[in-house]
Amino acid sequence: MFTRRILSVLLLFTALIVHAQQARWVGTWACAPQTVDKAFMPYNNQMTNRSVRQVVKVSIGGSIIRLQLSNELSSEPVEITSVYIAKAGEGHEIQKNSAKYLLFRNKRSVTIPAGKAVFSDALKFNLQPLERLSITINYLKAPKEPTVHMGSRTTSYIMRGVTNAYADFSTAFKEDHWFNISAIDVFDSFASSIAILGNSITDGKGSTTNGQDRWPDFMSAVLNGENVSSAPKTPKTGVLNLGIGNNRILSVGLGQPGKERFDRDILGQRGLRAVIIFEAINDIGTSTNPEETARQLIEAYHVMITKAHQRGLKVYMGTITPFSGCRYYFTEAREAARKTVNEWIRTTREIDGFIDFDALMCDPVAPEQLRKEWHIGDWLHPNPAGYKEMGEYAAKKM
Numbered sequence: 001m002f003t004r005r006i007l008s009v010l011l012l013f014t015a016l017i018v019h020a021q022q023a024r025w026v027g028t029w030a031c032a033p034q035t036v037d038k039a040f041m042p043y044n045n046q047m048t049n050r051s052v053r054q055v056v057k058v059s060i061g062g063s064i065i066r067l068q069l070s071n072e073l074s075s076e077p078v079e080i081t082s083v084y085i086a087k088a089g090e091g092h093e094i095q096k097n098s099a100k101y102l103l104f105r106n107k108r109s110v111t112i113p114a115g116k117a118v119f120s121d122a123l124k125f126n127l128q129p130l131e132r133l134s135i136t137i138n139y140l141k142a143p144k145e146p147t148v149h150m151g152s153r154t155t156s157y158i159m160r161g162v163t164n165a166y167a168d169f170s171t172a173f174k175e176d177h178w179f180n181i182s183a184i185d186v187f188d189s190f191a192s193s194i195a196i197l198g199n200s201i202t203d204g205k206g207s208t209t210n211g212q213d214r215w216p217d218f219m220s221a222v223l224n225g226e227n228v229s230s231a232p233k234t235p236k237t238g239v240l241n242l243g244i245g246n247n248r249i250l251s252v253g254l255g256q257p258g259k260e261r262f263d264r265d266i267l268g269q270r271g272l273r274a275v276i277i278f279e280a281i282n283d284i285g286t287s288t289n290p291e292e293t294a295r296q297l298i299e300a301y302h303v304m305i306t307k308a309h310q311r312g313l314k315v316y317m318g319t320i321t322p323f324s325g326c327r328y329y330f331t332e333a334r335e336a337a338r339k340t341v342n343e344w345i346r347t348t349r350e351i352d353g354f355i356d357f358d359a360l361m362c363d364p365v366a367p368e369q370l371r372k373e374w375h376i377g378d379w380l381h382p383n384p385a386g387y388k389e390m391g392e393y394a395a396k397k398m
Contacts, residue, residue, distance in 0.1 A: 031056075032265045319354060
């Protein structure tokens with residue numbers, strides 16, 4: 001009996017060593033950095049000597065985490081006094097006893113040069129799957145044109161001066177953007193992640209502010225629900241939303257074109273097993289030569305697919321949803337281009353699978369339009385009910 005116990009302990013110890021050796025950084029949350037749209041920024045774009053509390057919802061949990069901060073699209077350095085994280089409460093509130101300061105090379109302060117991004121040191125933190133996390137940055141000096149994510153669909157809280165976990169944010173200025181935060185990773189040997197390239201439909205226009213009801217949120221909820229995340233043999237899946245409103249594959253809308261940001265925003269994520277490419281509606285909907293745009297889109301897809309496969313990643317593509325009724329976008333030539341792109345997505349052998357959002361979301365009676373009950377009234381962007389359908393449907397394809 002004693003020998004068996006010793007053997008059991010040795011086997012457990014060996015398993016723990018193997019687990020530690022196999023562990024790697026895996027993305028649990030991310031957003032796409034973009035240049036600032038000055039018309040929508042607070043304080044005349046001046047964040048110097050201010051504290052910004054931001055809230056995100058992760059996909060997978062972990063006991064060791066790190067934060068990535070991005071200053072990649074700014075022309076000036078950003079100087080940060082400190083950053084602390086905590087489990088989020090309601091609105092600006094946090095669970096104070098959970099708050100911990102992040103370190104950067106063993107220091108609380110960090111300066112991020114223009115055009116660069118940094119990771120914090122690894123931090124022990126009890127991060128749960130699908131949990132809301134608060135990140136508070138104390139800025140010493142910030143660029144007038146910071147690196148941001150404009151469409152956070154989540155409220156950030158801004159105070160003058162330096163704050164800590166016990167500061168009162170009840171009078172804070174409110175702004176629905178993310179500032180400098182770009183990713184959260186967990187250290188895990190079982191998990192992997194999926195990165196999504198998209199535009200405003202993925203970014204969540206039409207979703208509920210602070211409601212966490214974009215389609216990738218619903219997808220994450222299905223993949224990382226309690227029954228899934230509690231089973232060690234079931235792979236946990238980080239769902240990384242790299243959508244940008246009015247983003248395009250080929251040309252400049254908001255944010256760098258998809259074909260240019262693909263390497264950083266998608267392939268640069270950690271622990272990837274797959275990518276989803278769901279972008280083209282803004283290219284097609286603004287094109288003056290839709291037939292040529294469709295051809296160029298397929299060329300660009302081919303390049304991105306090849307890059308992903310060279311890294312051993314699976315590639316899934318979403319068919320482009322209908323937009324008839326959206327007068328700014330819709331013409332017969334543009335609709336023909338959409339159908340050309342969708343037919344290629346459905347039939348190409350280059351990809352590992354497709355998510356037929358077009359078939360899911362179209363009105364059966366008028367297939368060139370979205371279902372009336374699933375859009376916000378502009379015939380372009382789904383509402384939360386539509387996003388729920390999309391996210392749950394996409395999860396089944398993964």
